[in-house]
Amino acid sequence: MSSTGSASIPEPTPAAIDPKQGRRAGVAAFVGTTIEWFDFYIYGTASALVLGPLFFPDVSPAMGTLAAFATFAVGFIARPLGGVIFGHFGDKFGRKNTVITTLMLMGLATVGVGLLPTYEQIGFMAPILLVALRIIQGVAMGGEWGGAVLIATEFAPPGKKILYGAFAQQGSPVGNLLATVAFLGLTYMSAENFGDWGWRIPFLASAVLIIVGLYIRLKITESPEMIAATQKEPQQRTPLVELLRDHWKVVSLAIGAVVTGVAITYVKTTFALSWATTDLGFGRTEFLQVITVALIAQVIVQPFGAILASKIDARKAILIMLLPELVLLPLMFVLIQTGSYGLAMLGMVLATAPHAMYYAALAGVLAQLFPTTIRYTGISVAYQVSTALFAGTAPFLSQALLGATGSIWVVVGLGLGYVLISAVCMSLLLRAKAWTGREGEPGHLAEAEPKPSVSR
Numbered sequence: 001m002s003s004t005g006s007a008s009i010p011e012p013t014p015a016a017i018d019p020k021q022g023r024r025a026g027v028a029a030f031v032g033t034t035i036e037w038f039d040f041y042i043y044g045t046a047s048a049l050v051l052g053p054l055f056f057p058d059v060s061p062a063m064g065t066l067a068a069f070a071t072f073a074v075g076f077i078a079r080p081l082g083g084v085i086f087g088h089f090g091d092k093f094g095r096k097n098t099v100i101t102t103l104m105l106m107g108l109a110t111v112g113v114g115l116l117p118t119y120e121q122i123g124f125m126a127p128i129l130l131v132a133l134r135i136i137q138g139v140a141m142g143g144e145w146g147g148a149v150l151i152a153t154e155f156a157p158p159g160k161k162i163l164y165g166a167f168a169q170q171g172s173p174v175g176n177l178l179a180t181v182a183f184l185g186l187t188y189m190s191a192e193n194f195g196d197w198g199w200r201i202p203f204l205a206s207a208v209l210i211i212v213g214l215y216i217r218l219k220i221t222e223s224p225e226m227i228a229a230t231q232k233e234p235q236q237r238t239p240l241v242e243l244l245r246d247h248w249k250v251v252s253l254a255i256g257a258v259v260t261g262v263a264i265t266y267v268k269t270t271f272a273l274s275w276a277t278t279d280l281g282f283g284r285t286e287f288l289q290v291i292t293v294a295l296i297a298q299v300i301v302q303p304f305g306a307i308l309a310s311k312i313d314a315r316k317a318i319l320i321m322l323l324p325e326l327v328l329l330p331l332m333f334v335l336i337q338t339g340s341y342g343l344a345m346l347g348m349v350l351a352t353a354p355h356a357m358y359y360a361a362l363a364g365v366l367a368q369l370f371p372t373t374i375r376y377t378g379i380s381v382a383y384q385v386s387t388a389l390f391a392g393t394a395p396f397l398s399q400a401l402l403g404a405t406g407s408i409w410v411v412v413g414l415g416l417g418y419v420l421i422s423a424v425c426m427s428l429l430l431r432a433k434a435w436t437g438r439e440g441e442p443g444h445l446a447e448a449e450p451k452p453s454v455s456r
Contacts, residue, residue, distance in 0.1 A: 021221055025155035026167040028220045029148040032103055033171025034178070035206070035213040036144045039110040040075065040137060041179035042202045044266065044395075047072040048274040049183065049284060050199045054118045055127045062403065065274055069396040071131050072270070075138035076392020082142020083380030084240055090147050090376035091239040094222045095154070098376075099147035100214065106140035107210030109133045114203025146380035153367040154223035159310075162364030166306035169363050173302055173356065176269070177295040180288055187285040229372040239377040243370070247378060250369050254382035255389075256425025258366075260322060261359040262383070262391035263418045264329070267411065268294070268351060271398040272336065275408070280339055290341070294348035298356040305357025306364060315430045317361065322423045325354035329419070330412050337408060358422070369429075390418060 051071070052064030059067065082102070090098040112133045119126040148168040156164035182202040189198050243251065269291050276282040276290075309317040328351040335347030363379075370378035394414075401410045 022155040022157065022164070025151050025220050025223070026164055028216050029152035029168040030171050030174075031216050032099060032213050033144065033148045033168050034175045035171075035209045036103065036106050036141060036148075037172045037175025038178045038202075038209065039106050039175075039206050040141050041176045042110070042182065042206070043075065043113065043134065043137065044072055044270045045179055045183045045273070045288075046199055046202075048270050048395075049277075050195060051130070054120075054195065054199075055130055057119050061278075065278070066396065066399055066403075067127075069270070069274075069399055071127070071134050073392040073396050074131055075134040075141070076388045078135040078138030078388075079142035079384040079392075080381065080388050082139035082144075083146060083384035084142075084377065085139065086143025087146055087377030087380040088239055090143070090150070091374055092237065094226055095147050095150050095376065096217070096220060096222050099144060099151060100217050102140045102144040102147065103210060103213050103217065106137060106144065107206060109136035109140065110203050110206045112136075114200040114206075142380065142384045145383055146376050149363045149367055149379060150226075150376055151220065151223060153364060154225040154372075161367060162306050162310045162361055165362075165364030165367055166303050166360045169306075169360050170299070170302060172265075172359070173295055173298040176265070177292065177299060180269075180292050180295060184285065184288040184292060187288060225372050237373065239374040240381070243374050243378050243381065247370060247374070250429070251378065251382050253425045253429040254366055254369060254379075255386045256421050257429055258362065258383050258386035258422070259390045259418050259425075260325070260355050260422035261362045262387045263394045264325070264355045264415060266391055266394040267398055267415045267418075268332070268348065271395040271411070272333075272348075274395070274399065275402065276336055276344070280337065282339070282341075282344070286341060287344070290345045290348055293345050294352045297349045298352045301353045302356040302360045305360035308357065309361035309365070314361075314365070315427060318358065318423070318426050318430070321354055321358040321361070322419055322426075323354075325351065325419045326416060328354060329415050333408050333412050355419075365426075365430075390421075394418075 047068035048065070051068040052061065052066075055071075056064040056067040086098050086102055110133075113130065116129055116133065117126055145168070148171070149165055152164045152167045153161045179202065182205070183199075186194055186198045186201060273287055273291060276287045277284055282290075305317075305321055308320065311317075328347075332347035332351035335343040338344070366379045366382060367375065369382075397414060398411045401414060402408060404410075
């Protein structure tokens with residue numbers, strides 16, 4: 001679908017999909033993204049709790065947290081690079097080997113953080129190495145997400161791409177939940193042991209998870225849509241050039257559409273964890289329990305977003321999912337500010353549902369925006385540029401705004417801005433397209449066909 005044309009793109013017709021392979025692909029996407037997100041999220045939790053004093057000890061606690069959040073943001077800044085690199089290879093040579101590579105790369109970087117000496121041990125080299133490993137994590141995550149989504153959606157039965165895309169999306173809350181539970185368990189040890197070596201355990205334990213993920217991914221085959229596409233087109237292509245030349249309008253809107261799905265969660269968890277434990281008197285264990293319950297709720301509620309978007313008009317579904325966030329996000333901060341454990345948990349759970357449901361539907365929608373031969377690059381660039389601009393900077397901006405104004409309402413305004421950006425961009429994206437279907441497969445997001453003029 002060119003941004004300059006109006007006819008839908010003819011796609012290669014894939015071979016019949018083996019239901020067993022389809023299920024295996026869905027499981028592989030879910031398990032792989034769960035592991036990758038676990039690795040990525042444990043860094044966010046560690047940056048809120050412990051990385052500041054360990055790697056930036058010569059500044060105030062507030063500035064140390066800000067510096068740790070800055071290294072957190074670096075991983076997001078690196079993600080578009082990973083999306084371009086692995087999108088290129090995934091579009092030219094296949095999805096399977098690409099997602100295996102990203103999983104290995106993420107594992108090596110994460111274990112590296114767990115083994116990293118602190119500032120007290122090696123001085124200024126400690127934060128430098130920390131940033132370098134975070135960049136590698138970002139590059140790996142940048143290539144992982146798009147490949148996992150396509151492994152799931154390109155094996156999907158007709159009309160079920162959004163539902164299968166939700167397999168990959170489910171890895172995010174489950175990975176976040178596992179990361180939070182891991183640190184929650186560690187908070188029961190003494191503060192001295194936690195700071196000395198306890199925080200390293202989740203990073204080192206990821207080595208075991210990576211082995212499990214690799215075992216599962218090695219058993220899947222290449223996606224049938226990719227096989228069909230590579231048989232019909234030569235490999236002398238540059239997917240990024242083709243994407244930016246012919247599909248730049250779609251990419252631009254997709255970047256905005258992604259914002260709520262990726263940024264709000266870091267305002268709610270990474271920033272809120274730091275704010276609640278630093279300024280409001282919550283204990284680390286106490287607020288990690290709040291986040292854990294909210295993540296359990298997200299794991300349960302999130303798939304219903306994909307179901308809703310598959311059953312009713314997509315534009316209506318998006319509004320149903322996003323508009324409640326405009327009320328529930330401010331309510332969450334009000335309830336946390338009361339200092340009440342129960343009210344904080346209630347607010348976090350309520351505010352989780354809207355953006356979680358939206359996130360579930362997001363992958364399947366994005367996966368239908370681009371032709372097969374540039375699809376990996378297309379969805380990766382859209383998703384990862386959005387995460388770099390909005391998600392990775394969310395804790396840093398939130399902390400900076402709070403520090404500059406002393407008011408949590410400025411942070412609330414930032415979060416609401418994220419929601420409005422996605423609501424507008426996704427509405428424009430869906431309005432410019434038609435939920436028509438291609439090659440007999442309902443549920444495809446294809447560019448609207450021009451209506452023929454009628455002579456009178």
